[in-house]
Amino acid sequence: MKICFLSNYSIEFIFDNFRNKLKTLNIEAEIFYPGFNQFLQQIFNPQSELYSQKPDVIFLSVDVNYYLQNQIYLKSNPPVSESSLNQVEQIFNSIEFVSKSLSSSTIFVDNFYLDANLDSGTLEYNQFELDKFIESLNQRLFEISSSNKNIRVINLKRIINKYGQKNLFDFRLFYLAKSKWNKKGLEELSNLYLSHLKAYLGIRKKCIAVDLDNTLWGGIIGQDGIENILLSNDGAGKSFYDFQNVLLNYYQQGIILTICSKNSENVVNEVFEKHPYMVLKPEHFAVMKINWNNKVENLIETARELNIGIDSIVFLDDSKFERELVKKQLPEVEVPELPDDPTQYVSFLKELDYFNFHKLTDDDFKRNETYKLNFERKKAETSFTDIKDYLRSLEMKIEIKEIDDFTFPRIVQLIQKTNQFNTTTKRYTDAEINKMRNSDEWEIYSFTVKDKFGDNGIVGVFILKYLLDKSAVEIDSFIMSCRVIGREIENAILHFIIKKAQASSIKTINAEIIPTAKNEPCRNVYKDFGFEEFENGKWKLEIDNKNFALPDYFELISL
Amino acid sequence: MKNLIETLIFKLENKESISIKMISDKLKNLILKELNLQEFEFSEETLAKDVPGWDSLKNFTIILSIEEEFGIKFLTEEILSIKNVGDLQKLIDLKVNQN
Numbered sequence: 001m002k003i004c005f006l007s008n009y010s011i012e013f014i015f016d017n018f019r020n021k022l023k024t025l026n027i028e029a030e031i032f033y034p035g036f037n038q039f040l041q042q043i044f045n046p047q048s049e050l051y052s053q054k055p056d057v058i059f060l061s062v063d064v065n066y067y068l069q070n071q072i073y074l075k076s077n078p079p080v081s082e083s084s085l086n087q088v089e090q091i092f093n094s095i096e097f098v099s100k101s102l103s104s105s106t107i108f109v110d111n112f113y114l115d116a117n118l119d120s121g122t123l124e125y126n127q128f129e130l131d132k133f134i135e136s137l138n139q140r141l142f143e144i145s146s147s148n149k150n151i152r153v154i155n156l157k158r159i160i161n162k163y164g165q166k167n168l169f170d171f172r173l174f175y176l177a178k179s180k181w182n183k184k185g186l187e188e189l190s191n192l193y194l195s196h197l198k199a200y201l202g203i204r205k206k207c208i209a210v211d212l213d214n215t216l217w218g219g220i221i222g223q224d225g226i227e228n229i230l231l232s233n234d235g236a237g238k239s240f241y242d243f244q245n246v247l248l249n250y251y252q253q254g255i256i257l258t259i260c261s262k263n264s265e266n267v268v269n270e271v272f273e274k275h276p277y278m279v280l281k282p283e284h285f286a287v288m289k290i291n292w293n294n295k296v297e298n299l300i301e302t303a304r305e306l307n308i309g310i311d312s313i314v315f316l317d318d319s320k321f322e323r324e325l326v327k328k329q330l331p332e333v334e335v336p337e338l339p340d341d342p343t344q345y346v347s348f349l350k351e352l353d354y355f356n357f358h359k360l361t362d363d364d365f366k367r368n369e370t371y372k373l374n375f376e377r378k379k380a381e382t383s384f385t386d387i388k389d390y391l392r393s394l395e396m397k398i399e400i401k402e403i404d405d406f407t408f409p410r411i412v413q414l415i416q417k418t419n420q421f422n423t424t425t426k427r428y429t430d431a432e433i434n435k436m437r438n439s440d441e442w443e444i445y446s447f448t449v450k451d452k453f454g455d456n457g458i459v460g461v462f463i464l465k466y467l468l469d470k471s472a473v474e475i476d477s478f479i480m481s482c483r484v485i486g487r488e489i490e491n492a493i494l495h496f497i498i499k500k501a502q503a504s505s506i507k508t509i510n511a512e513i514i515p516t517a518k519n520e521p522c523r524n525v526y527k528d529f530g531f532e533e534f535e536n537g538k539w540k541l542e543i544d545n546k547n548f549a550l551p552d553y554f555e556l557i558s559l
Numbered sequence: 560m561k562n563l564i565e566t567l568i569f570k571l572e573n574k575e576s577i578s579i580k581m582i583s584d585k586l587k588n589l590i591l592k593e594l595n596l597q598e599f600e601f602s603e604e605t606l607a608k609d610v611p612g613w614d615s616l617k618n619f620t621i622i623l624s625i626e627e628e629f630g631i632k633f634l635t636e637e638i639l640s641i642k643n644v645g646d647l648q649k650l651i652d653l654k655v656n657q658n
Contacts, residue, residue, distance in 0.1 A: 010616070010617055012617065013620065016620065170623075171636065172633075172635045175635065176619070176635065176638065176639075183624075183627065236565070
């Protein structure tokens, strides 16, 4: 991907740091920077490099304080000069201009803050006009971003509030190098941009596995007893109460919570049932491993039961011993160093950069529910000896629908983040999907799966590409959420595709498998169905005059 | 060992020969790291423009890293007064001694 930085100060100071961070995350990106204070020229000149490069992502960082220097007029409202206002106007014009001219790029715009050096002190005791002015600019930024879908606002103000200007800025650099940010400032700025890039790319962890003793409450329940553990809505015990609330908040965003604790189940159940300040309840946990087994085994089982990769788990445990054990034996699991002091748990958890979302879909809200249901399905599974009997008992209903504005966000999300059942792992962007929607060559479908346990929501996407002479159709992408793997849904979808192709007298279905480190679960989807590999990774199925029967345990509905 | 000490004493007495060695390994390694270079022979007379990648931007990142590494802080005029690597080393030594 191509990332462009546009700025009115020397933002290139951030590049080394940012590049290193991209590298650690295995994000392959080319950074393009047209030079110091070139943003207006680049944006307003259609011949500029910006438009020939067409970056996927633009970070537009404009420090409005550069336009306000030495121009504070306490008697006018807003308290800035005409020329400052004009320059500010230019910024907004340029944002809207670039948003429209590069409609397929995503543009991240920093919001504005007031440089402490522009403070007029006590004179402003009942005015705060300058603050109000900056706030009005930020308000305008929000308005622009809500009417231009490719603009996303970055809350730069928040890191400035958090760390303070004195800790982030170095005025020697401001005067000598046209950038204020010191090392700490560059580090935080770089982290902030990276969080947004991760949200944009859908890079995030799916699950938090928590320990109980000294993690969700203070003390050891088995020794101290329910009345002596530290957990309350006041004093030191409140740190655990607050920590649980943050976890609950992640749960509500669709992050799966599980327990991984060495304890006796009945003792823990008592806490769940009787402790008045236990924020998290059993229903918030998709899996509860409360036993005396090795935590490594428990985590492996957790991943298996949830059908998620072990590398999508973040493990939170106060015990250094357990953390080291997990780190050593399961290096894929993310094991942050929980602070020794529980009063720091909340800020620590908040700062973990693992759970970045830009927008939440209905499915995100519902996800935990479905994982819980899945768990019940798995339990039910064990009571059947024949998998087909089991599948039949699920009463599955699959609804297939061509893409529309309502399914669009979820489709893009699945394309961006599904790793396991993803035949070609082509990460199409919003813009590319839109292009396909407007083309006769392409068809994009999503599907939902309902069963007697509940609604799984949109769990899959497939993209069809028609040959111009309509002699064949290619399954360009076939993506399915890991939640529904193992239920032969893929076969039902292939039936749909075949029926559809036969109806338009198409004779051949082509398909491709591009292996990745993670897409093992879908490697054999075409082979198992009876496709023939005619070239490495390329599969085809002749469907002319052939009859394919849909297994009786599906009801297939095409909308 | 005895030889080494004798050489050092000789060098200390003879200020001209020690000047070639005046760029400390600590400074050298720090510059190499910031510029992503494997090796470079620095002398007191080395100018930024003689070293691959040492542009005005890197100039500041090197200064900031030096401050962090040596626990010192330069004044703006001191930063502006640095003409070559020798100046930089002398300034570091001066600042470190002041602490």
